[in-house]
Each structure stands twice: as structure tokens, then as C-alpha cells.
Amino acid sequence: MTIEDLRTALDGLIDARTSQLLDKCDPESQSGTETLARVRLGARGYKVCVQPARPSGGNSDLAIGRLLLECDSKQHHLLDEVQYEKDREQDRKSLLAGRPTIRLTYAMVIHRWDDVFKDIALFVREDRHRDRRGR
Structure with missing residues (x-):
């Protein structure tokens, strides 16, 4: 619908x-946790991209500039060994392409958002989310 x-x-x-x-x-949003993170970041003035392409193929959940954000559920990302391995490989390839990833759990978004937001804000404040190659 x-x-x-x-x-x-x-x-x-x-x-x-x-x-x-x-x-x-x-x-484009694929989970409630992802939506909550996006809305909270947007309310703080961040331009959040939904389902940005990853350098290694596939998509990430969210991005602020070069910073990728993954909102992981235990069921899909931890209990599925193939997905768990794929996630880490994508993180490694993204990092090497200059796109660092922060992985967030449901508990982090729901119960520890203030700490998570501080880390994201610090990363962005230090301008590490900007692409220095003119993109």
C-alpha cells in the first residue's frame, strides 16, 4: 500500500x-527503526539520503554525506550468517571507498539515541562526512 x-x-x-x-x-524506507533514525536526524537539520548505493553494490539504509548508517535487526543481520558476512564485507569495501559505516541496532535507536546522535553529530561536525573529491 x-x-x-x-x-x-x-x-x-x-x-x-x-x-x-x-x-x-x-x-524507500525498509524498517521502522530506519524511519525513526531518519526522522530524528532530519528534525535536527541533517539532510538524510534513504537507500543510497554502496560502492560494493547494494544499498545502505541511510546516509549523511559520505557517512553510511545501517539500522540492523538481530533477525536479519545477526542470526543469518550469510547476511552477517555480507554486511562486514560491504562495510570493508565502503570504508576503502571513503564511505565509513556506523551500524545501529534497534536498542541503540530506541533506547540510546542521545549517545548515538552525539557520535553522528561529532563525525559530521568534524566534516568527515563530506566528499573531498568534489562529489
Whole structure:
């Protein structure tokens, strides 16, 4: 169901606040944790890219400049050994291409966001997220 489908199905049933929440939805987002991180970063003024391409192929969850952010669930990224290995290989290749990755868990985004945000802000404040090659 698209966001517009949802709006149509709920026509007359949602208030202005709910409509504003729907405005924050991104159809490219693949998880609630990813969405929460994106919305929180956007509220702090960061330009967040959803599903940016990784240098080694595939996509990352989010990016701020060169900084890649992965919002990992235990089920998909830890309990699946093939995915676990693939994640680390992508991180290594991305780092070598100048795209460092910060991996976030559900607990980090939900319960320890203040600490996570401080680390992201420090990285960005030190201008390490900018591409020095003119891109």
C-alpha cells in the first residue's frame, strides 16, 4: 500500500497531526527503526539520503554525506550468517571507498539515541562526512 493509498483509505478518518506524520513517511524506507533514525536526524537539520548505493553494490539504509548508517535487526543481520558476512564485507569495501559505516541496532535507536546522535553529530561536525573529491 502506498502512502497515497493509505490516505485514500483513511479519508475523513485522520486528523491533521496524523496527516503530518504520513508526510514524514518515505516509501524507500525498509524498517521502522530506519524511519525513526531518519526522522530524528532530519528534525535536527541533517539532510538524510534513504537507500543510497554502496560502492560494493547494494544499498545502505541511510546516509549523511559520505557517512553510511545501517539500522540492523538481530533477525536479519545477526542470526543469518550469510547476511552477517555480507554486511562486514560491504562495510570493508565502503570504508576503502571513503564511505565509513556506523551500524545501529534497534536498542541503540530506541533506547540510546542521545549517545548515538552525539557520535553522528561529532563525525559530521568534524566534516568527515563530506566528499573531498568534489562529489
